[in-house]
Every structure is written in C-alpha cells, then in structure tokens.
Amino acid sequence: MSGVLEVNGLSAGYFGQRVIHEVDLAVQAGEVVCLLGSNGVGKTTTLLALSGELKPMSGTVSFAGLGPRSPLHRRARRGLSYVTEERSVFKAMTARENLRCAGVSVDEVTALFPELEKCIDTKGGLLSGGEQQMLTLGRALARRPKLLLADELSLGLAPLVVDRLLTAVRTAAKESGTGALIVEQHVRKALKHADRVYLMRRGRIELALTAAEARSRIDEIERSYLSSAVLAEDRAPE
Numbered sequence: 001m002s003g004v005l006e007v008n009g010l011s012a013g014y015f016g017q018r019v020i021h022e023v024d025l026a027v028q029a030g031e032v033v034c035l036l037g038s039n040g041v042g043k044t045t046t047l048l049a050l051s052g053e054l055k056p057m058s059g060t061v062s063f064a065g066l067g068p069r070s071p072l073h074r075r076a077r078r079g080l081s082y083v084t085e086e087r088s089v090f091k092a093m094t095a096r097e098n099l100r101c102a103g104v105s106v107d108e109v110t111a112l113f114p115e116l117e118k119c120i121d122t123k124g125g126l127l128s129g130g131e132q133q134m135l136t137l138g139r140a141l142a143r144r145p146k147l148l149l150a151d152e153l154s155l156g157l158a159p160l161v162v163d164r165l166l167t168a169v170r171t172a173a174k175e176s177g178t179g180a181l182i183v184e185q186h187v188r189k190a191l192k193h194a195d196r197v198y199l200m201r202r203g204r205i206e207l208a209l210t211a212a213e214a215r216s217r218i219d220e221i222e223r224s225y226l227s228s229a230v231l232a233e234d235r236a237p238e
C-alpha cells in the first residue's frame, strides 16, 4: 500500500485558539480510516485543516506533493474529495443533470448506487435526503479520488442508507484504491467497513487501533471516548 495522506504535528483552530493539537495520522491507498471522538473534540476541524479550508497553525500535511497551506480547489485538482453532511445537489436540476454538470458518468454512479436509477430524471430538490446524499457521494467517488474526506455523511439518514453509503466508500477503496478518512456518528457501522481507527480526545489523537481491535473493545471505547460523560469531562476546566 502507498501513502496518500501523511500528517505530522498538525495544529489548527479558530481566531488564534488551537482546537486540535499535534495531530499525526496517515491514510494509505485503498484504506478506510475512521476518526472518532465525542462531540466537539475537533474531528471537523481536523478534516477542514486537511481539506485546505482551514489554514493549519503548525505541522505538515503531505497530500499529492502539495504544501500544508494549499487551498481546497488545488487539492481537489490533485484528487481530493471532501464530502460533508450538507448534500450538495443542484435542486432545480435532475439527478442526471447534476452528474453531467459535474462531468461524471451516470452509469458509474448508478453502478455504485443502483437505487438512483429509478429517480435519475427526478429534480434534485424532490429526492429524499438519502438519495441526495447517494448522489453527492456517488458524484465524488465516480471521480476516483485519491483521498476522500467524509464528515458525517449519514447525519440524519435512515440506518439502511448509512450502510449503503459506507459500503460505497468501502467499494471505492477496494476497486479504485481511494484512501478514505471518515468521521461517522454510527460508530459500530463505520467499524464494520473500516480498516483502522484514530480516537480523539481534547483535540489530540490518543489512540490508534485496527478496526478489528476497536470492534473487540467497543464497549470500553464508547465509555472512554464517545460517551456524553466524556463530553462533560472534556468541557470541564483543566
């Protein structure tokens, strides 16, 4: 496996205040990696800094030979896709037009999500939340990105749709060699599709595990890293 993303000592935040500290992580081609932690630990901030939307305060991000301060559009041209819970679909265009407009193959997307076939000529605004997100993710994956950053893809969607989205990420990793770094609330589902996991606490990566190890320690992980008790502790003054 070859490295698509390597991050060393990354710190980032807002208005001069650091939110994530000295983050080290790596994603290999064809690998699905989860970034987990309770609310507010800095998962979104990490992805924003990796995507180029938020300038790092320190550290290095190696992606496709670009420097840590290169903006999202430059990273996107080198093969980075950044997908969030906000479904980015043109509402007045049909699903087919949305894909054509992005220059991706309709067949490739419907191969990944056959459930889109029946609504391919429906306007984006009339698609269900799940269909809109399949369209968003399908469009991103059809470009065969080197790296997919996905932030809570499945927020508010039905469990069946969550599985479909995660399966599609796994398939893209296997068939196109896409490396994926995903933040996901449905932790147990995400672990079924992932290879490795980073656990964050107070803006730092505290533990790196294989997904198999994480699955076997899931109760402890939920208690120590994901519960509301951890959230309260994280927010308590030092």
Ligand SMILES: Nc1ncnc2c1ncn2[C@@H]1O[C@H](COP(=O)(O)OP(=O)(O)OP(=O)(O)O)[C@@H](O)[C@H]1O
Binding pocket: 014, 019, 037, 038, 039, 040, 041, 042, 043, 044, 045, 046
């Ligand atoms: N635009 C912003 N300006 C100032 N502070 C912010 C901003 N966005 C996030 N923060 C703060 O940074 C910290 C980390 O937020 P972040 O969204 O990265 O956490 P998260 O782990 O993704 O949380 P969640 O699981 O709730 O989405 C929080 O304390 C949050 O209030």
